[in-house]
Amino acid sequence: ALTPLADDDEVAVAMCPSELGAAALSEALINIRLTLKQALRAGIINALERRSLEVLARDTHFVDRSYPR
Secondary structure: OOOOOOOHHHOOOOEOOHHHOOOEOOOOHHHHHHHHHHHHHOOOOOHHHHHHHHHHHHHOOHHHOOOOO
């Protein structure tokens, strides 16, 4: 069964202006959670690291959530 999202923050992303292509400038929390889940399954991180990184991502304002480019 699908779990409903608890907050708009799960999907919020910062966007650049449409004149510049309206590209996402940050990552949605739901995508970060999925990436961490995949990293856990692949053995890249352990469960404690996953939880710690999820808390860090959740506590970071959505505008500031991004991976290095």
